[in-house]
Amino acid sequence: MENIEQQDPVEEKTESQEVVVDSVIDLPDYSNKTLKEIIEIFRQMLDKGDQQEMYKNADALKAAFYKILKKEKIAAGVFNLPVAALQNTEDSAEGENAEVSGAAGEQAEESAANPYVELERGFKELYAAYKQSRASYLQNLEKVKEENLQKKLQIIEELKELVEKAEDVNSTFPAFRELQNRWKEISLVPQSKARDLWESYQHCVERFYDYIKINNEFRDLDFKKNLELKTELCEKAEALGQEPNVVNAFKELQKLHEEWKELGPVAKEYRESIWERFKNATSVVNKRHQSFFENLKQDQKQNLIKKTALCEQAESIAASHCEDSNGWNKLSKQMEDLQTEWKKIGFAAKKDNQKIYDRFRAACDKFYNAKREYYLNFKSSMRENLAHKEELCEKAEALSSSEDWKGTTEKLIELQKEWKEIGPVARKQAELVWKRFRSACDIFFENKARYFGEQDAKYEENLAAKSALIEELRAYKVSDSKDDNIAAMKSFLARWNDIGFVPFKEKERIQKEWNEAMESHFADIRSLESEKKFSKFRRMVTEFRTSGKDRAL
Incomplete structure (x- = not known):
């Protein structure tokens, strides 16, 4: 009687491999x-x-x-x-x-x-x-x-x-x-x-x-059936060597090994060859499976390196501090780009995957909490800024009807400087409060411009009047009567002082022309009167000038 076929031990999958496969490939995303x-x-x-x-x-x-x-x-x-x-x-x-x-x-x-x-x-x-x-x-x-x-x-x-x-x-x-x-x-x-x-x-x-003592007929029939079944298992195992999904191939191989263990022996002349065939097919699947996990470990290692770099960048952003919305918006865009890049990277090893995710999530949370805190404080600050600007509006409105052109101008300029130093307000209120403030300032400065526009016209009229008076003075002919000449000069002086202001840029010129015309007539008068009378008159003119009555010039 032939010895029964020696069944070779079957490679069995490990729980650790199953866990990795589930965590890497079959992990649901909710x-x-x-x-x-x-x-x-x-x-x-x-x-x-x-x-x-x-x-x-x-x-x-x-x-x-x-x-x-x-x-x-x-x-x-x-x-x-x-x-x-x-x-x-x-x-x-x-x-x-x-x-x-x-x-x-x-x-x-x-x-x-x-x-x-x-x-x-x-x-x-x-x-x-x-x-x-x-x-x-x-x-x-x-x-x-x-x-x-x-x-x-x-x-x-x-x-x-x-x-x-x-x-x-x-x-x-x-x-x-x-x-x-x-x-x-x-x-x-x-x-x-x-x-x-x-x-x-x-x-x-x-x-x-x-x-x-089983008879050969039953034994050979059993051996033949077992050989057919084991040949089928070999073919299935060999096909698994070409299966694209390496993990599924490995799982299916375990099932084939379970079936192999349940089959009885084959004829002695086939025992070694059929087992070698099955073992070789098993080796192909196992090597592919081992290679898959070796590559997977390398990928996971690289993924961890990439995610660690993203964590460092996220932590750097989270540690940043901004003073305005533009700065926060730029950092938010950078953080969003990091999150997008994170999603493109695969899993790290199971022992590292949750830790690295928690680290990245903590950096993101720190940043967005700081941003939220900034905007809470920013809104409070904007409310305070609005109250301050409304206060300036009230002050500007109170000054808008003033006719103290110089003093009010200085006050409004100070209010405008103070306005520029105040921070921003909410967008929907910024335009309204600015228009209110600007309107109050515009009212005053328009009134001032209108007033000084009228004054400029009056000054031009005064300039024309004084120019005409100078021409009249130049055309005056000294008479033989000294008293008449002195009276005429007094009349010219009185009329000059009654005319009023002229444009500032013309003041010196017109005054010089006036003085020259007066001096010309004084020379003529000196020749007609005694030095005593003339000196008395000159003294009178000097006193008149120094008395402040010539300020209209």
Whole structure:
């Protein structure tokens, strides 16, 4: 009798690899969902009761829920907690059966202060229900595994009895097949017992083939069928070597190995070749899988480097301080560009991915909290600036009708300087308050311009009158009567002083012409009167000039 085929050990996948695959490839993205949508997805998932689906999605739903909740709370101004405090808020959902206490009145007050309280409470209840369901499922699964272990141990005992009976093949072989089928129908057993259990089962199968005197016809038929099935498994394993999705190929290979273990031996001449074929196909898939994860680790390492650089840039921006809106807008654009770049970068390694995300999120939160604080203070400052500008408007309006041209001009110029030193006000009010202030200033300066425009015209008239008087003085002919000449000169002086101001730029010229005309006539008069009378007259003229009556010049 030929020895039974030696079954080679089968490579088994590791839990760590499965976790990495799930976290990198199959991780759901709920970031674009609303809080209510996430709650509804969670509720439907619980109602469906698929434990594998719940295990895969529950924590991702939880993380998305609390990140969106935090974002909406900050936007609504419900609270402004640091990242660490918010993390504690998320972690509180881990407590199964989290106590929700307080009277109805307190709950109403809480809902009024925090409109998200009911959503958060509802999610916590769903998550607690999931955790309870998961615990119950795992407990039942362990129970089922233990039951399966006992069933397979019973099959092994029956196989031992079957070998020891060694009855005729017509009755023994169907019983053996029935035990094999029962074995295949039983699924999971405790992991710690699986290998020993399998080796015991294989040992019994080998003993059956070695010690039961099965006739060649049944044995060869069984070997042939097993060869056909193992050949099919080889073909499937070889096809997996060309599967584009390396991770799926690896998972499918594990299933093929499970099927291989359940098949019986083949004829001795095929045992080594068929196993080598299957092993070679397995090696191709395993190498591709290993290469995939090596490349994945390198990609994740590079992703971590890139994300660390973005964190440093975000932290630098968050540490910046701006004094105006333009500066904040420029920094906001830079931060948005960093966030866009972040989304383009893939995952880091699982041990680093959450940490690096939290670091980047903390820098973003710090920046936007500072920006929010600036605009809160900025609005308060703008209200103060508006009140200050309205006060200046009132002062300007009070001065707008003044006719103290010089003093009021100086006051309004000071108000305008003070206006320029005041900071900005809200855009919708800036134009209105500026028009009000400018209107008050314009009223005064227009009145002033109008007034001095009229004065300039009067000065021009005075200039023409004085020019005509000078011409008249020049044309005067000194008479033989000294008294008449003196009277005439007095009359000319009186008329000159009565005329009034002339344009400032013409003042010296017209005065010089007047003095020259007067001096010319004084020379003529001196020749007609005695020095005494002349001196007396000159003294009178001098006194008249120094008395201030010539200021009209």
